[in-house]
Structures are given as C-alpha cells and as structure tokens.
Amino acid sequence: MSAQLHGFTPSAFPRLKRCLGALVLPTVDEELPQMTRGTEGHSYLQRIANGATPSESLAKVEDEWREDCAAVELGALPPLASGLAEVGFLLDVDAGAARVLGANQTREGVKAAARDGETRMLVDWLAQDGTGGVVLDWKFSRSEQIAPAARNLQIRTYAATALLAYQWEVVRYGLIRVDGDRPRWDMAEMDWLEAQDVLSEVRELRTAGLVAVEAYAKDGTLPPLRLGPWCDWCPAARQCPARVRGVLAVLDGSAGRAVAGMREMSPEEAGELYSRLVSARDAVDTMLGDLKALAKQVPLPLPSGKVLAETEKSEASPDPERVVGVLTRLYGEDAARHALIQPTPKTSWAHLKAWGEAYLLAERQRASAGTVAVELRKMLESAGAVKRSTYLAVAEVSPESPRLTGALAPELPEEN
C-alpha cells in the first residue's frame, strides 16, 4: 500500500504502537511547553556540530534554557564536529530503500521532499565509523516513558534507515539522555539482518495505520483509543474522544466510584485506571487553560451567579532595598542583611515572617509568630517600604465587580 500517512514519523512510533488514534483524528501542530527545552537543546548541539564554539552557540539559546544548555557536559558527548547534525532521510519501507537528504535539514524541508509512501525523519547526529556508522538521538525530555534504545522503535528506525542509505555493514545507535548535567548513554548495535526486522515492524505498523485511516474515511470507525502516559505528546489529544470521556467520567463521579471499588480490581485494572485518571487530569488542566483564555475575551457566566473574567488585581510586596534601609536603622546592618533572600537582592512576606521569628520573637515575650509578622508588615507599610502593583488575571468575580477590566464592565443604561 503506497499512500501518505499524516503524522507517521519515527518519533511518533512508540505512541502509534499503542494507539493509532492520531493518524485519523484532527491534530494540532503545536509546540508543547515540554518540547521547547528539547528544541533549544537540539539547536545548541547542532550549531556546535557545524563549527560554532560552545559560547557562540550558547549566546543563541533562549534565556530560559541557557542555564540548562550550559550545564550539558560536552566532553561526555562524541566530538560533535566529527559528524553531521539534523540529517534528513526518506524511507520507502515497502521497497526497502532509503534516501539521504543531507545535514541541517528542517522538518518542513524533509516533508516537502517526501514522495508518496515515504516515511520522513530527521536524525539528530550521525558519523561514519570504518565500514559502519553511529546514529544518536538526544533526549532532553525528563520523561521516564522513553523505552531503552534496544527496544525503542524510533531510534531503531533511524539506525536501520541510515544503514540502508549508506550501505553500512553495522550501525551503533543510541539515546543520549541530556536531562541532567552529565549525559547518559544507552547504546545498542544493529547489523543488516536486524535492520530487516525493524523494517518489517515499521511495515506492519504502517499497514495497520493505513487500514485505520481507510476505516475512518469509510464510516467514521475509530481505531481502539488507548489512554496512557503517551497521550501527553499526542497531537490529537485536544480532540480525542477517549480523553474527553475520561474527563467526563471524572466529572460525573463514575471514576470516583471505580476508585471506591478498587479492592475488587485486579492490579492490572487498577494500573489502567491510574493511567486514565492521570491522563484525564492533564486533559482537565488543558481545558481549564483554554477556558481561561476564552474568559479573557468574553466573561463566562458560572452556575454560582459569578462570572469567570479577566479582572484587575493588586498586590503589595516588600521593596527589598527599602526594607533593608528600615531594618538597618532599627536593628542594625547585620540583622537587616538576613531579611534578603541570598544571593539575589530580593525578599518576600514568607521570608520576612521567618526573619521576624528569628530576630523579633525573643524580644516580644508573649507575642506569637503570627502577631510579629502582622506588626512587621504594618511597620514596613507605614515606613513606605511596601510597593503596590496591579496586574490582570482571570478569576471568579461578581458581574458587578468594579475590578472587571474595561471591555468587560457592565454597560450603564443611557440617561434620558
């Protein structure tokens, strides 16, 4: 069968082996927050493989992830410049043939080059090694769900495809977990015969995918939807009926009843229920986030009579410099210094409460820690060491609340 299967790429294989739903359901091509760290990390290593120095490459990493990238011990990786990064391949699994597109490819570029029936992929790093080669995949995710290399169909497909395309005798392949400071290697080896087994496995998965797509196109029949931790990375998760059913089961209490009857369950059933509940919890968080985004545009009336809407909130926070100034005058420099959270010049009410317990409680014989914290706050406020700021947040408020932002405030009737 030679046809294009949207979403049939090796990075999706571990999930597709468990559930083919994403091949037929509507998908959202979005970068999930848990993916950004990996995207930045991959680009960081790619630039070094292309000749940039680590500090040149680091300067291009987004602020949020720079520290994580800087912590990667490059000496524990292969010499990156001796190989190629982001190598594009196209695999025609039915014909048992592979094409190599070259280094520094993008997902879009590989997709555009794919012919009907070809499976596209981007390999993080590879190098020639005598009559064989080495193929590596960086794993920046902290997920515990990643199968070991020898059983991971994603990296095994990369290895088999590279072996086929370059006509290597043998390929060493592996996952490099870059989720802590020191990269951890998980390596295995594949020869020509084993590569044929991998191709058979991919062929079977592809055939199952094509059958699922055909059945859905014919009369809307869905393949079995299996909820599990793999749903976190599924591009169909937002519209997956199984996830929605899982959420509704929680809302109407049927999952609660199932938990109550847990003693009747086998360990396998309890494990299945646990996975469903975790998956439903993630789906609930996603839906709540979507509804809050909607409430920014239109206030949502709630059964309680309140509305969920964007409102203006104000916050009083201690001004670190002024706090230190006031406390230095009253209690001396040494005590005041400890009112700051070290090493950065910042403080918080919780930190000042602990400071009050340490420095003031002893001198107020009968006072409680709570009273001391309240007194300290009042004193700092009257001394002008507290700053007030306003910000917008989505919250449940009365429809008449004066804190509703302009666009959402109720309109006053016109005067005659």
Ligand code: SF4
């Ligand atoms: S969210 Fe989970 S159950 Fe639904 S299609 Fe994706 S992998 Fe399957």
